[in-house]
Each structure stands twice: as C-alpha cells, then as structure tokens.
Amino acid sequence: MVDPLTTRRWLYRALFAALATLLLFLRLLPLDTMPRTIPGPDLLMCLIFAWVQRRPDYIPCWLLVGAVLVFDMMLMRPPGVWTALVLLGAEFLRSRQQVSAEMPFGVEWLMVGAVTVVATLAYGTILAIAVVDHASLAKLLVQAVTTLAAYPLVVFLSAFVLGVRQASLGEITRRAPAR
DSSP: OOOHHHHHHHHHHHHHHHHHHHHHHHHHSOOOSSOOSSOOOOHHHHHHHHHHHHOGGGSOHHHHHHHHHHHHHHTTOOTTHHHHHHHHHHHHHHHTHHHHTTSOHHHHHHHHHHHHHHHHHHHHHHHHHTTOOOOOHHHHHHHHHHHHHHHHHHHHIIIIISOOOOOOHHHHHHHSOOO
C-alpha cells in the first residue's frame, strides 16, 4: 500500500508541473501587441520560493531545474544562467525553511526579496560580463520589484486555494530518516 504522504507529495509535484506549464503558456500568448513599459513579475520564481518556504519536499531540485530550464529555452534566455540562480536561491531558502517557518510573513518576504534582488543583480552582471544582449539592469530590477509585489498573492493562493501550507510537526517527524 502506498503511503498517503508519498501520494500527496507526488500529486503536488504534478500540480507544480501543471502550474509551470500554464504559466509558460500564458507568458507565450500574444495578448498585447504593444511593448510593455513595466516588466511583469516572474511568477514561476514566486511559486518556487513560496512552495520551498512552506513544503520543500514538494519541489525537488530536479523538478525545479527542469521547469526553469524549459522557461529559459522557450523565452529565449541564455540557457542555464537564470536556472542556476533560481536553484541557488531556492536551496538557500530551503536550508533556512525550519527557521523561517517560525517567523512572521514579513521576515519571509524580506528574505525572499533579498534572494530575488541578489539573483537579479547576479543575472545582469553575468550577462554583462559575457557580453550577452539583455534588458538593462534598471528593467531587471523593476521586474524584481514586481515579482516581490506579486509574492504575497502567490503565497495566499498557494496556501488557501492549493493547500500548500507549512508541514505540521507530525509530518516533519515522519519525514525524518529512521536510524
């Protein structure tokens, strides 16, 4: 018989993959023919960071890398650069998940904001060093701000609509490896 925790974990992984596919589809749709003045938020990064902060077992590294790498390829970004930065940011947040679970949402938001700004600055710097044509650093930082503005909404939808909430103490104890 399959453990209910394992089944739930795989269902949420499938849900994450479906949401990432939906976000990519919506991003590729030609909804507006005029160029945007303000870049939109990176909703995939918001989703990844929100889920890693609440249930890090729902998004393993291989799933995160696969989703962001597909976004890189489809959005014609340099493959792997943004993927690596999002992975590093997610792993940083995952390593502090136990500490941030006990803190208020504002502290979590500041931590995610710091990771987002550092990743954005690193992305702009790496592309500038590699002499790759990219958006200006100002536009990248505006996108980081819009991403941070969208983060509370993504957290709300994840927690109250999709049911991605902090693991209870019993689930944490069951996840711990037996010795």
